[in-house]
Amino acid sequence: MYAFTFHRPQTLRQAVGLLAKNEEAKLLAGGHTLLPTMKLRLAGPPQLVDLSLVDGLSGIELRGRSLSIGAMTRHNDVNTSPVVHEAIPALAKLAGLIGDPAVRHMGTIGGSIANNDPNADYPAACLGLGATIITNKRRIKADDFFTGMFSTALEPAEIITKVSFPIPKKAAYQKFKNQASRFALVGVFVSKRGSDIRLAVTGAGANGVFRVPSFEEALKTRFSPKSLEGMSIPADGMNSDIHGSAEYRAHLVGVLARRAVAEAIGK
Amino acid sequence: MSAIGIGAAVRRKEDQRFITGRGHYTDDINRPGQAAIYFIRSPHAHARIKTINKSAAAGMPGVAGIFTGTEFAQDKLGNLICGWTVLSKDGSPMKMAPHAALAAGKANHVGDAVAVVIADTLAQAKDAAEKVKVEYEVLAAVVDPAKAAANGAPLIHEVAPNNTIYNWHLGDPAATDAAFRNASHVTALEFVNNRLVPNAMEPRAALAEYDAASGSLTLWNASQNPHVARLVISAFVGMAPENKLRVVAPDVGGGFGSKIFIYPEEVVCLWAARKLNRPVKWTAERSESFITDAHGRDHVTKAQMAFDGEGKIVGLKVHTIANLGAYMSTFSSAVPTFLYATLLSGQYEIPHIYCEVDAVYTNTVPVDAYRGAGRPEAAYVVERLVEVSARELGIDPAVLREKNFVKKFPYQTSVASLYDAGDFNASLQKALQIHDYKGFAKRRRESERNGKLRGIGFASYIEACGVAPSSLVGQLGAGVGLWESAEVRVNPTGSVEVLTGCHAHGQGHETTFAQLVADRLGIAIDQVNVLHGDTDIVQFGMGTYGSRSGAVGMSAIVKALDKVEAKAKKIAAHLLEAAEADIVFKDGKFTVAGTDKSAAWGEVALGAYVAHKFPTSEIEPGLKESSFYDPTNFTFPAGCHICEVEVDPDTGEAAVVGWTAVDDFGTVVNPMIVEGQVHGGVAQGVGQALLEHTVYDDKGQLITGSYMDYAMPRADNLPDFKVDMTVTRCPSNPLGIKGCGEAGAIAAPAAVMNAVTDALGTEAIDMPATPASVWAALQRTNKLPRAA
Known part of the structure; x- marks a missing residue:
């Protein structure tokens, strides 16, 4: 690790001020990507702005037909929250599939989606539920937020404050884990809210999380795994590495999509 | 059986300190004035070191010294060595290339250390290391062992043309060929035994200190055999005479073989500590462990097994590139070679075996012994061949095994091993029963109804432990004898210190060795301390590996206890005013036979030290005896493991859903610890078979250099194990112990792959059978569950 200055602002305004003043400063949320990278000397931000003391960034709240989760809410809190279990059980389950207990007690939803790791779980939930990412500046639709591998629509000095999830009628997440890292080799999140059907895939794409319009269309006719039988997505654009070929990942997208739909309808 | 003696499941004495964080590992030790050392390692697999410019780093804060391989070479220390000479078929010795602790001239693998920075803190050393400019000329690398000896492959060492270390063989090629000519069936297989990264929980570490007053060096080192480390560093590297070098291996957090070896880092720490007159400490970071700890396995093998018309094995031919x-x-x-080819008869009567092994250099991390060391590779060859043969011959794999088992002992194999005792069929039959083998067909149908493929696989393995009779290993080229030593030191109050040359790094010797002593002397187990791991405390020893500590180390303790008891009886005779021949020692009490006169153990111990009541001209005061025990044969643990897997054809995931292990370890000292060893060994074997994949790219970069890409087995990869035993005593040592530490890792890979290939209906899949590779295999075979 290289030396850095550690800031612990108490308010969002202070945090934004520190970011604005120090161009190379990095935000520290749960730290489970940033700190290992720093320990390996692959990153060396001169300033770290720790968000853990900033008021109002964590918590889970039901607001009308939306579930609002503060950016600094830990995965374990989402996983064990009765409110989340009641409103979007698939989201609670997803949070429980992230990493191990140590990771889940430190890692945060805001940190996860700001990092937009192509194998992370939360981006699939955000895109698969049609969430809105709320920052100190604006509200960004999930469809506009994830712009590619490790890349988002966030601007400099923009801080995620919460994520708002519309409550679906049905939803499920199926994750096939990379055996080593236990990140998603492929993860599929599916939801149905009225006529709005969304199916988002993490892990598989060479360019990060994506939706599968052909699957969504098929599910609009009938929200059943049968609607997806025989359907597949092309291997083009899929990631390929020692853990799985592009063909394998494309195949898993179909398998997990059918399983997710089956789980969503309780079969 | 007593509550604490041999056969009792005594709780491990050492666990209290380990699980409460009070273990004392090398990295926990700090010496006054200690500096940190950082190794600058080659990022290239094969590169000429053109220049190393340290001027920008020299003045950095905290820097105490920066040294290169060239400077190390100027001090004319010896190279690291391979201590076991193997001869090629033509009688020529193996081509051992020079291995300096710091590379000078050329780096030969990613991670080869080329320079070091020593500074007050590790962070300062790393900061300075970034300013050391190393200019490389990158050379073409060779990574694949099957291509290493090819014409035109990049040459790694001048002394080894075609990168070939030896072309070794064992057995009679002509007789084996003749057996194949007359065979009615031949099964042929080709496979890779995948390279593994050892991943001990505690990374390797070294702390070196020089005492200028006495001219002595002390090395604290995460080592499995501190005396051997001292011997090599003294006699071959020439760092210091043995009496001026103390090696301490304190608590060591796992080794699996990887901490047997003498590595560059401890040598460089000693050298730098003396040069700077300052203690120097190194602890590997995990990413450093991946590229410097000796890896395991990495064989490419072609093998054939021949049968007569009755299903009897008549011959085995094996060619391996290591x-x-x-x-x-x-x-x-x-x-x-000696730990591999000598086990190729497995549990079977195979009249003719011929094995050739070509060992090659590649631009990868050195490969050496890893849990099982040669024996898992041998068991994999034999047990995969037997299973596939059974499929090809249409014979139940259990029946084919039974038909071919060695049934009479001693049995001289055609590959030098002399099996002394065993009952292979007893293990098989017990395993079949415990596993409910008969119920497999029904379980398979149930799986198929759920859209899954189910398979079952056996491994009737044998291994050789208790290394080893010294004269025999001497004939085979070993540079050392492989006896073990013990000292039993009775204190005046009757408590005991046992000094052993074995080293515990997870095995539980502090408990099992104490069980032996406490039971024999009739004292409480907490009155026995087991001391090991310090060359200044323990007389000498060969360390712990190869499941040798019970069979060899405890035998030495038995011999020392015999001497202690004999002397104590003499002293008791004087205390009790009786004839020595009339003294009976039992349950901690010396009794005069036929009388009620007795003396407690503690009274006799005190009597030995106060020396008031016996003639010291005839009996020396004190009660302390030592012994060196040299085994007369290897021991041959064997057993049968049955693995059942369920494969999800949609994802390719192979889940281990059932495991039965019936092992014959001879006498079992502590069944709880033995069962734990079986669990751990099987976990490592399942890891090899399904998860652990060491992948280099063709430039020699380790792709799987962290846990993000290298999959270790975890609890949820493993089923509930059914572990049981059969027992035939080992006839060659006093306690009848065979050894248990490696069995699981030896049996498991073959058992898992036999089950996976049974489920898939194809043999064309190598370890690890990852979901992606299983799925790809299913795409080739189009096998689907019948009911699906």
């Missing part, structure tokens, strides 16, 4: 990496590690030469 990748030894960039340098020959300490015991590397012996692993794919």
